[in-house]
Amino acid sequence: MGQQRHKGSQNKAAVTPQSTCPYCGYTFNRASGITGASNPSPGDFTLCIKCGGAMMFNDDLTVHVLTRKDEAEIGAVMMADIQRVGQIIREVRKGGT
DSSP: OOOOOOTTOOOOOEEEEEEEOTTTOOEEEEEOOSSSOOSOOTTOEEEOTTTOOEEEEOTTSOEEEOOHHHHHHHOHHHHHHHHHHHHHHHHHHTTOO
């Protein structure tokens, strides 16, 4: 028996080392992409699915809080998008939108 997935689901979650969100303490060991590629690489950003906090993958695929250098490399437009999506996650978690 295989693992069931919802119809239309394109992405499979990649297994990552266990990490803890530095913002809310949520523990996770999976990551998935929104553009088709679901295996994270060092330097990729991610958002906590519980609190929307923005993080970046380390060389060992654990995560850290985005530094100013990380934010500069990501760029202002992408950072604004990241912050918007993080806000949406927080609103959905609170029962908003």
